[in-house]
Amino acid sequence: MTVPTDEPPSGRDRLRELLDAVLDEDSTRLADMAxxxxSSPFHFSRRLSRDTGESPVALRRRVLLERAAWQIGQGSSVTDAAFAAGYESVEGFIRAFTRAFGHPPGATTAGSGRWLPAPNGVHFHPPIHLWVEGNPRSRPAMDLTALQIHHDVDDTALLIRLAAELPEEDYRKVWSPGRTxxxxxxxxxxxxxxxxxxxxxxxxWxxxxxxxxxxARGFDDPASLMSRHEEAGARWIAAVDDMGRRDAWGDRLIDALCDPPESFLLGGVVAHVLTYAAHRRQxxxxxxxxxxxxxxxxxxxxWLQNRNERRGDTP
Known part of the structure; x- marks a missing residue:
């Protein structure tokens, strides 16, 4: 990975050199980076920590996890992404990924957010570069909104699969008369x-x-519902992730689909969908x-404990 810079070729960007040392494919240990x-490991770690607010090992681990999320979103297997990120086992990678992103690697989609909290704004930028935020914001270590969104989408898919095994009579039977x-x-x-x-x-929404x-309202047989859910679920994850990345929860949506049009806060829309989705799933x-x-x-x-095994993310 390299850090884009506007410095002239003759200039020396020491921070860029330090970051390149951290992210070199062969720099698996602090001594390798130094x-x-x-530089000596002591002075190398001290200088980078001072300039970036993050230790060399922590910065490397975070950026490689961001790269792994991008690779999985592009179709890479969890196993390949794990070893590319320097993990010795897939299980260790899955635990680290889930702690960092709030959802397991198997729940990553092409539209999922791939930036983790960073005190310096340095992030992985595909395919091999870094991106440096001009005004980095602190984000929580576990994104609870992302966890709830992914859980809702995954749990809904599970319920549709179970419903598909029912006889048609039970699938359409009135179990709760008058329930609205x-x-x-x-x-x-x-x-x-x-x-x-x-x-x-x-x-x-x-x-x-x-x-x-x-x-238009689609068909409601299990196969059609699963197809609709997969398409809408992926778009929903991407849309909510975009809100979080832009900190757009307070943005106001003018909903012209209502008659007359109404306005809603985006954060309120997400809370609304999650609230009634949870009720309906139960x-x-x-x-x-x-x-x-x-x-x-x-x-x-x-879900967090069992989903990896259910989805076949462990070898």
């Missing part, structure tokens, strides 16, 4: 109706956020159990 920078979550959505008395509203909620036409669980289907609690703690 040797490349023609939001009056403008209408009744949600069956597994089919509740799952459809769960998916459609994201489709409608995405149309408002993206400024597109009101979406309602589907109750109806699945009534149909004789074994289904877990939908607990984010269990």
């Amino acid at each position: 040797d490349r920078a023609h 979550v939001l009056t403008w959505d209408g009744p949600e008395e069956s597994i089919a109706a509740t799952l459809e509203h769960l998916v459609r909620s994201k489709e409608v 995405l149309a408002s956020i993206e400024g597109s036409d009101f979406p 309602a589907v669980r109750h109806m699945l159990r009534s149909s004789g289907v074994e289904v877990g609690h939908g607990d984010p703690l269990e």
Whole structure:
């Protein structure tokens, strides 16, 4: 990796040299970094920590995790990304990735955010460069919004898969007569109706956020719902990540799809979707159990612990 610079070829950018030493593919240890920078490990670590607010080892680990997230989003396997980032085991990489990003590597999409908290604004920039934020902002070590968004999308997919195993009669059976979550959505008395509203909620809000036409209602059989969910889920993750990256939670959306048009804070939209998605997922669980289907609690703690094995991210 190299750091783009506007310095003339004859000039010497010492910070760039130090960063290049940290991120060289062969600089796996502090001693390796210092040797490349023609410095002692003590003075090398002291200078870089002073200039960047981050130790050489921590900076390298963070930037390589950012690169791994980008690689996975581009289609790389978790195993390949783990070893490219210098981890000796895939399990260790998955634990480090999940702690850093708030979701396991298997939940990474092409639109997912790939920048971690940095006191210096230095980040990985594809394909092989760094990006330095002009005004870096401190971000939490675990992004709780990202965790909830990924959990909601993944848990919804699980419920649709379980519903697909039901007989059609049970899938469309009225288990909760008269149950209505939001009056403008209408009744949600069956597994089919509740799952459809769960998916459609994201489709409608995405149309408002993206400024597109009101979406036509798709089919509600499990196969169609899964296809709709995969498409809307990926866009929803990307949209919320963009809000977080721009700190746009207080931006106001003028929703022309409402009649008359209304305005909403983006943070409020995300909270709205998460609130009713959680309610609907638990309602589907109750109806699945009534149909004789074994289904877990939908607990984010269990999801973080079990999702890697379920998705085959461990070797």
